[in-house]
Amino acid sequence: MTEQARRKQIVDAAVAVIAAEGYAKASFGRIAKQAGLSSTGLISYHFANKRELMDEVVRTVLADFTEFVLARTDDVAGPAAQLRAFIAANVEFASERRTHLVAMLEVARAEPGDGPDPVLEADLRGLADLLRAGQRLGEFRDFDADVMAMAIRSARDGLLLKLRTEPDLDLDVYTGELVTLFDLATRRTP
Amino acid sequence: MTEQARRKQIVDAAVAVIAAEGYAKASFGRIAKQAGLSSTGLISYHFANKRELMDEVVRTVLADFTEFVLARTDDVAGPAAQLRAFIAANVEFASERRTHLVAMLEVARAEPGDGPDPVLEADLRGLADLLRAGQRLGEFRDFDADVMAMAIRSARDGLLLKLRTEPDLDLDVYTGELVTLFDLATRRTP
Amino acid sequence: MTEQARRKQIVDAAVAVIAAEGYAKASFGRIAKQAGLSSTGLISYHFANKRELMDEVVRTVLADFTEFVLARTDDVAGPAAQLRAFIAANVEFASERRTHLVAMLEVARAEPGDGPDPVLEADLRGLADLLRAGQRLGEFRDFDADVMAMAIRSARDGLLLKLRTEPDLDLDVYTGELVTLFDLATRRTP
Amino acid sequence: MTEQARRKQIVDAAVAVIAAEGYAKASFGRIAKQAGLSSTGLISYHFANKRELMDEVVRTVLADFTEFVLARTDDVAGPAAQLRAFIAANVEFASERRTHLVAMLEVARAEPGDGPDPVLEADLRGLADLLRAGQRLGEFRDFDADVMAMAIRSARDGLLLKLRTEPDLDLDVYTGELVTLFDLATRRTP
DNA sequence: CATGAATGAGATTTCATTCAT
DNA sequence: GATGAATGAAATCTCATTCAT
Known part of the structure; x- marks a missing residue:
């Protein structure tokens, strides 16, 4: 082998x-x-040791996850549509590769490195940028992008938790609910 | 003693x-x-054993937390105001008794019981009821109350995570952001 | 216990x-x-760990050894007589508490600390001082005291080696041989 | 290869x-x-196994060492001169091929065979013979040749120890000191 | 000859739990 | 109630040795 x-x-x-x-x-x-x-x-x-194994777990899943989300948001035009695509991609990954995402988050929590958490960074960085871009374009209202990004990421983690006890959750519904929720929360009100 | x-x-x-x-x-x-x-x-x-100790950790903090939140939402009138009070209470508890909340969530995650997670239940049950009451009264729009409740709870956990690396976070700002976010997300649009 | x-x-x-x-x-x-x-x-x-145990082995035997030798050299007058007493004490300890001495030397060799080897120091320091005192008094010839001290100590370790295969060695003879050897090697020739 | x-x-x-x-x-x-x-x-x-490798380490170095010493003592005339040459050869080998000598002694100590230690034998046998020959010729006094041989060998091991912490030791001085030491210790006193 | 994956024993260390005092 | 010594299981890691390729 x-x-x-x-x-x-x-x-x-x-x-x-x-x-x-x-x-x-x-x-x-x-x-x-x-x-x-x-x-x-x-x-x-x-x-070499347990940490090396766990680092590889994080590295593997993170690469997979990043590619997955990018593939589904890359060619989308406009901040609002991008946000919808981002949320949908997260929900999809959380359900299709639930164990991978759960494992990555577990390791990141249990073995905090010295610097900033790379998993958290990966989750938030691009998202916050997306939100800020939407604000500059006038499509989004004037919220704190970091807080909003964390709320969106946390909502996805909430789904992970729910999937543990309700594996047959209707994901289309869940996606729709989250998309609407954050659409209303971010859009510039008339 | x-x-x-x-x-x-x-x-x-x-x-x-x-x-x-x-x-x-x-x-x-x-x-x-x-x-x-x-x-x-x-x-x-x-x-009797380690699990008993950990159960008591959960029980103690959960009772404390429940009382804390109830005291700040009980005498508030109207679903929207109640939701605001609920979010504010959660943020306040997360910052004032951070270690308690963190410990409780750690134990709940590390030692999941057989049935439903009592911590999760405590977080979500009352909140979902509050949301449904608001819908019945016509103050809230027609969303899935369980999904919304989970999103709100998860947003609070996101704050806990942020507090780990940024203990001097401006909590009033954070509260305001979350209140606005979920106000927009829940209210019946004209 | x-x-x-x-x-x-x-x-x-x-x-x-x-x-x-x-x-x-x-x-x-x-x-x-x-x-x-x-x-x-x-x-x-x-x-606390293996090193702690081994350190205690060294500490214990070294204290015992030092006390043993001092007790047999303390009240002896004159450098030549002191050297004879020192050699006799070493031979005696090496035979009576062979396992202790062997163990101490094994540990000291296998686990070299950062600084100078305390076992070696204990062996050589006092001996070299004794030799230099004898030189100042004109009883000993003008050799390098450090080299001579090392030779004396090494001769004792040679005895340890011999005892491994010949436990019934005649110690009085051995003592006499070493005493004469180093007496001739150190004394001021007429 | x-x-x-x-x-x-x-x-x-x-x-x-x-x-x-x-x-x-x-x-x-x-x-x-x-x-x-x-x-x-x-x-x-x-x-075949680890012991075989270690045996070969000993065999190799021992052959090298024996040849080295023999080459420097073979054509020397007279016991006293031979002894001086022997000591000088040992000091030289100990410094020039320190790692080889150290390794050989380490293995011999850590993996004692069933019979007599061949390394020890090689060190002592020829030396004791040399000493006894000198006694028969009347050049050396009447000491125990085995004890004296062990003392000489041990003094060389003392040098090895010193070289570990003081690699820049003046070897000519060291040789001279040892030569004088054992010259005085062995020679027939007038 | 050489490679490198695989094995299983053995090492130190940590831990929850028990129990005599 | 409290103490602290004792137990035995389990954890990670290292190692000599084997073996298919």
Whole structure:
């Protein structure tokens, strides 16, 4: 088995365990079992230490997530439409790749680095820029873009929480509700 | 020392440790040290096991939180004003008793019970009812009350996250932003 | 069992294991077995980590050794007689408390601290001073005191090595040989 | 690459690692890295097990050392002169090939075989013979040749220790001191 | 010959919990 | 009630060795 494939296998198992049982219980033992490995030594063989594995979990999911969202917002014209697309993309990712998103957020929370949280940055930076652009164009009203960005991101995390107990949630409805909510909250009132 | 006082001392120490270092690192050893106890045996003496201690952490903070919010929303007239008061109360609690709120949410996340999460319930139940009442009275537009409630709660958690890195945040501004946001998002448009 | 007694028991077991099997094989497991403990956790309970245990081994034996030698050299008059007493004391300690001395030297070699080796210092400092005093008094010839001190100490370590394979060595003979050797090597020739 | 060259490369790397970090930390991993090998498997391919590698380390250095000393003592006439040459050769080897000597002694100490230590034998055998020959010729006084041999060998090990912290030691001085020391200690007094 | 993935044992350390005093 | 020593499980990490390619 190739190095790359094995690392991916381990990262996938880690994602599954973290999403299912939480970061605290994601020991090498459980991850190895989930991956069907014969020993935790194999994880240590492929990752220098636990932090390296967890960093790779974050890196992998974050790249995936970023690409996913960008692909769905890139060619959209106008701030309001972009915001709608952004929210829809987030909801879609949260449902389609729920375990990945949950695992990434768990790791980011449990292992805060020294500097700013890269996951949080990735979530907020582009979004706040989008909002500010909309304000400059006069499409959005004059709110605090950072607060609004955090509210939007947090609403997506709320969906993650709901999906835990209600996996059959109607996502189209949820998307529509959030889109309307933040459309009303951001648009310049006549 | 009375039984009750001792339990409170331990719970307070647990809250402090969890908020400062996270649930994962909140071992009996660290909690005992924080409380100035001479032995972790004392914790085991007063609590059947770790889960019991953590349950009491949740119970204590949740009661405190519920009372705090109720006291600030009870005598307010009208759904819109109640919603504003609710948001303001949440922001206030999140800043004044940040460690308590953080600890409670950490425990709830790390040790999910079998049934529905009581913390989540407490956050959402009353809020959703408030929103539905406003809809019945015609003050609020026709949104999904559960989704809106979750968005409001999640926005408060976003504030908690922001407070971790920006403890000197201007709370009045934050409150104002959130109040306006959800006022626009909920009100019946003319 | 009292803290102090338990620590002593563990240190003694560590000394025995190190002397018998070498520092490299002196794992907590073997030490616990030697001491008749039920678990290595007990060692960790009494010593913060392995280095702490080993430091205590060195500290204990070194204090013992220093006291032993001082008691046998203190009230001796004249450099030549003091040197003879010093050598005799070293040989005696090396045979009576062979395991202690071996263990101390093993640890000192395996875990070199940042600064100068305290064991080496203890061995050489007083001895070199003694030699220099003898030179000032005209009893000793004009050699390099540091080189001579090291040679004397090394000769004692040679005895330790010999004792490993020949435990029934005639110590009186050995002492006599070393005393004569260094007497001739140090005395001012007529 | 030829079998022999590969083995030599590995032995050299082992010597370097052992001298620099001690036997305890001389794992196959570190040795492979030092040698620039891509896998520890290569070491296992060329040596049946770790002991075999270490035995070869000892064998290699010992042959080198023996040849070195013999070359410098062979054509010297007279026991006293031979002793001087022996000491000088030991000091020279200890400084010129310090890592080799240190590594050999480390291995011999850490992995004592069942029978007599071949390293010790090699050090002492010829030396004691030399001393006894001098006694028979009447040039040396009547000491215990084994004790004297051990003292001489030990003095050289003392130099090794000193070189660790004082690599710029003046070796000519050191040689002179030791030569004089043992000249006085061995010669027949008038 | 060489590679590098895999294995399983063993190391130190942390921890919740028990229990005699 | 309180203390603190003791226990044994579990965690991460290192290592020599094996083996398919």
